[in-house]
Amino acid sequence: MQELTGAQALVRSLEQQGVEVVFGLPGGTILPTYDPLLSSSLRHVLVRHEQGAGHAAEGYAWATGRPGVCMATSGPGATNLVTALSDAYMDSVPMVAITGQVGTSLIGSDAFQEADITGITLPITKHSELVTDVARIPAAIAEAFHVATTGRPGPVLIDVPKDVQQATGPWSWPPVMDLPGYQVPGPPSLTAISAAAALLVRARRPVLYVGGGVIKSDAHADLLRLAELCQAPVTTTLMARGAFPDAHPLALGMPGMHGTYPAVAALQEADLVVALGARFDDRVTGRLADFAPRATIVHADIDPAEVGKNRAADVAIIGDLRLTMAALADAVAAALPDGPDGRQPLAGTADWLAVLDSWKRQFPLRYTQDSDGPLKPQYVTERLSALTGGEAIIVAGVGQHQMHAAQHYSFTRPRSWINSGGAGTMGFAVPAAMGAQVGRPGELVVAIDGDGCFQMTAQELATCAIEKIPIKVLIFNNGFLGMVRQWQELFYDERYSSVELGTAIPDYVKLAEAYGCVGLRCERPDEVDTVLDKALARTDVPVVVDFRTHDREGVFPMVPAGRANDEIVLGPEFSADEQRAATRREMEI
Amino acid sequence: MSTHTLAVLAENKPGVLSHIAGLFSRRAFNISSLAVGPTQDERVSRFTIVVDGASTPVDQVCKQLEKLVRVLKVVELSDGAAVERELALIKVRVDPAVRGQLLEVAGVFGASVVDMSPTTLVLEAVSSPAKLDALLAMLDSYGTCELVRTGRIALARGAGVITDDGPALTAVPEPADTAA
Numbered sequence: 001m002q003e004l005t006g007a008q009a010l011v012r013s014l015e016q017q018g019v020e021v022v023f024g025l026p027g028g029t030i031l032p033t034y035d036p037l038l039s040s041s042l043r044h045v046l047v048r049h050e051q052g053a054g055h056a057a058e059g060y061a062w063a064t065g066r067p068g069v070c071m072a073t074s075g076p077g078a079t080n081l082v083t084a085l086s087d088a089y090m091d092s093v094p095m096v097a098i099t100g101q102v103g104t105s106l107i108g109s110d111a112f113q114e115a116d117i118t119g120i121t122l123p124i125t126k127h128s129e130l131v132t133d134v135a136r137i138p139a140a141i142a143e144a145f146h147v148a149t150t151g152r153p154g155p156v157l158i159d160v161p162k163d164v165q166q167a168t169g170p171w172s173w174p175p176v177m178d179l180p181g182y183q184v185p186g187p188p189s190l191t192a193i194s195a196a197a198a199l200l201v202r203a204r205r206p207v208l209y210v211g212g213g214v215i216k217s218d219a220h221a222d223l224l225r226l227a228e229l230c231q232a233p234v235t236t237t238l239m240a241r242g243a244f245p246d247a248h249p250l251a252l253g254m255p256g257m258h259g260t261y262p263a264v265a266a267l268q269e270a271d272l273v274v275a276l277g278a279r280f281d282d283r284v285t286g287r288l289a290d291f292a293p294r295a296t297i298v299h300a301d302i303d304p305a306e307v308g309k310n311r312a313a314d315v316a317i318i319g320d321l322r323l324t325m326a327a328l329a330d331a332v333a334a335a336l337p338d339g340p341d342g343r344q345p346l347a348g349t350a351d352w353l354a355v356l357d358s359w360k361r362q363f364p365l366r367y368t369q370d371s372d373g374p375l376k377p378q379y380v381t382e383r384l385s386a387l388t389g390g391e392a393i394i395v396a397g398v399g400q401h402q403m404h405a406a407q408h409y410s411f412t413r414p415r416s417w418i419n420s421g422g423a424g425t426m427g428f429a430v431p432a433a434m435g436a437q438v439g440r441p442g443e444l445v446v447a448i449d450g451d452g453c454f455q456m457t458a459q460e461l462a463t464c465a466i467e468k469i470p471i472k473v474l475i476f477n478n479g480f481l482g483m484v485r486q487w488q489e490l491f492y493d494e495r496y497s498s499v500e501l502g503t504a505i506p507d508y509v510k511l512a513e514a515y516g517c518v519g520l521r522c523e524r525p526d527e528v529d530t531v532l533d534k535a536l537a538r539t540d541v542p543v544v545v546d547f548r549t550h551d552r553e554g555v556f557p558m559v560p561a562g563r564a565n566d567e568i569v570l571g572p573e574f575s576a577d578e579q580r581a582a583t584r585r586e587m588e589i
Numbered sequence: 590m591s592t593h594t595l596a597v598l599a600e601n602k603p604g605v606l607s608h609i610a611g612l613f614s615r616r617a618f619n620i621s622s623l624a625v626g627p628t629q630d631e632r633v634s635r636f637t638i639v640v641d642g643a644s645t646p647v648d649q650v651c652k653q654l655e656k657l658v659r660v661l662k663v664v665e666l667s668d669g670a671a672v673e674r675e676l677a678l679i680k681v682r683v684d685p686a687v688r689g690q691l692l693e694v695a696g697v698f699g700a701s702v703v704d705m706s707p708t709t710l711v712l713e714a715v716s717s718p719a720k721l722d723a724l725l726a727m728l729d730s731y732g733t734c735e736l737v738r739t740g741r742i743a744l745a746r747g748a749g750v751i752t753d754d755g756p757a758l759t760a761v762p763e764p765a766d767t768a769a
Contacts (some may be wrong), residue, residue: 088769117602118604119604119607122607122608122611123611123612123615126658127658130603130604147658179601179658179754180661180754181600181657181658181659181660181661181662181753182658303656304652304655305649305652305653305655308648308649309649310668
């Protein structure tokens with residue numbers, strides 16, 4: 001049997017797993033592995049901060065569906081990955097992190113750059129292992145990828161002490177995986193499928209509540225078929241933007257705290273909510289007890305622990321969503337009565353859809369862009385959407401710009417929306433866009449970022465410029481931590497505490513140029529198309545655009561935290577009469 | 590308090606205890622007691638975890654435990670269908686005048702004297718949690734000066750056994766199968 005060092009075995013295991021790129025930054029205890037990396041088939045992208053490596057691995061995974069890989073040294077290198085691991089855990093992103101660790105004889109001695117990273121990341125990883133035997137390396141890596149990518153995906157951390165990387169051990173592939181306690185749910189129960197189908201056929205006011213699981217299981221085509229078959233409206237959560245085309249007549253947009261009125265109200269009035277790979281997150285449900293009060297709940301998910309966690313399910317379907325939705329569509333097709341032409345099934349939701357259409361007309365996402373006034377982030381997003389035909393891969397950070405992007409970009413396909421949903425990690429966009437661009441090199445990747453977020457991870461522009469990763473970064477620069485400012489305006493009597501960043505420092509155009517990127521600035525609405533055209537045309541270098549946006553623009557609609565979704569606030573663009581009409585709905589279906 | 594007793598089989602590997610304990614703290618589940626030890630299979634540890642059903646969603650606890658990669662099986666032992674035991678060592682201050690009385694109390698509860706000094710004695714009691722609580726209440730009037738108590742351990746009554754594969758409870762194999 002062939003003998004390899006642990007480092008060689010680690011690199012070769014990654015090759016065997018089909019890994020093409022590793023985002024990382026070397027240091028003392030991972031040095032042995034960086035040596036064979038040099039002569040491997042793997043592309044290593046040298047980041048400027050390990051957090052960037054973690055988010056880049058996430059962006060890569062979001063964009064491609066394949067696991068992202070990042071690597072760091074022990075101690076601070078490893079702890080700098082923590083935010084990205086936590087982010088990946090919250091958003092179920094398949095990711096494998098490999099960290100160096102101090103030599104086994106030093107573990108526990110407070111050695112230089114020692115940190116108990118498996119302990120630190122225990123609550124934010126799907127699985128982790130400190131590998132203490134060189135012979136375990138191939139199996140540990142194979143298990144890491146298996147666990148990260150199957151069932152409900154998530155991050156796995158493999159910590160390898162330096163002496164284990166240096167030791168020599170037998171190499172063979174594929175290794176025998178030793179995961180007796182790990183089970184991936186099998187196909188969904190047919191009983192549950194037929195129960196759900198029967199509810200869907202009978203429902204007068206159904207809503208398909210679609211979460212990120214639909215994208216992760218590549219079930220978007222089945223979703224389209226199911227929705228059209230049942231003539232059921234579809235709401236896509238922040239994690240699921242792009243799972244269903246926004247231009248489709250059945251699309252309601254995003255639900256939740258900053259969801260569209262039709263999406264929020266439809267869930268409140270629904271008699272049947274079919275949750276598909278969604279988890280009844282507090283940002284979607286508002287006050288849980290008042291969420292979808294009239295609805296029977298069908299909950300389909302691959303993670304049994306999500307079903308019944310927040311809201312009890314009347315029908316639970318556990319298993320892969322793609323299988324679930326294909327089976328559900330078949331069952332619905334079989335159960336629906338034939339339509340007038342003898343073939344096309346006819347669903348009884350016409351009255352419901354008519355109500356929803358009237359809501360779409362009455363209560364759209366509304367903003368006002370003055371022709372000479374400051375830029376509105378919504379306007380820039382809508383122009384970007386129009387100029388790219390909804391075909392760009394959009395990556396957002398966290399805050400107002402994220403919500404405006406999620407609301408106003410008209411998504412046409414899955415894996416074209418990447419953001420930090422559950423964890424809400426500011427600084428996510430630039431490195432995640434970098435990872436997405438590496439995974440899909442021929443495509444247009446546009447980060448929409450806030451000025452606060454941008455400054456947290458802007459150092460990865462250097463990586464992008466040097467590695468020729470031509471992302472576009474559109475900064476919505478309003479000089480504030482905008483979402484925090486909005487909360488202080490609404491809930492803290494306009495007492496603005498530590499939220500003003502200023503628009504001028506840094507000079508984002510000069511900063512971009514200093515990093516070897518193209519820097520552009522846009523301050524007037526009539527310049528937006530020209531500047532965007534110019535930015536999108538560059539495919540050789542990264543581009544940063546400083547959009548000077550209105551500093552008091554808020555995100556609406558809004559359901560204040562902890563309140564019921566029925567208390568949705570339409571915002572300053574709507575009259576008191578309109579707000580009253582929105583809050584006092586009368587349903588007769 | 591409505592307590593639920595869970596039998597959890599897990600791989601006998603480093604870090605498993607902190608994974609399980611960490612899950613409880615991360616999800617804000619309350620543990621009333623936890624006991625862990627090896628099983629007849631050296632690769633498998635068995636945890637007995639008691640949770641308070643009033644403050645903690647037991648169904649969620651089981652599902653979240655089952656998601657841990659190193660956890661092999663989670664079974665809730667239903668009330669009355671399991672033998673449940675705790676062990677306590679109790680040091681009681683005792684006046685020679687009432688020592689006889691105290692020994693009588695210990696005898697009633699099946700506790701044995703494992704150490705004695707002129708002013709104290711140490712009782713060892715192994716019993717069901719309720720009976721143990723009753724003994725401790727009795728001893729309080731004499732003056733308990735030190736108490737150490739293990740977590741609960743439990744085993745289902747009857748012929749069913751919990752193994753690390755198959756359904757929750759399986760029948761004990763016939764002797765012939767054991768030999769094979």
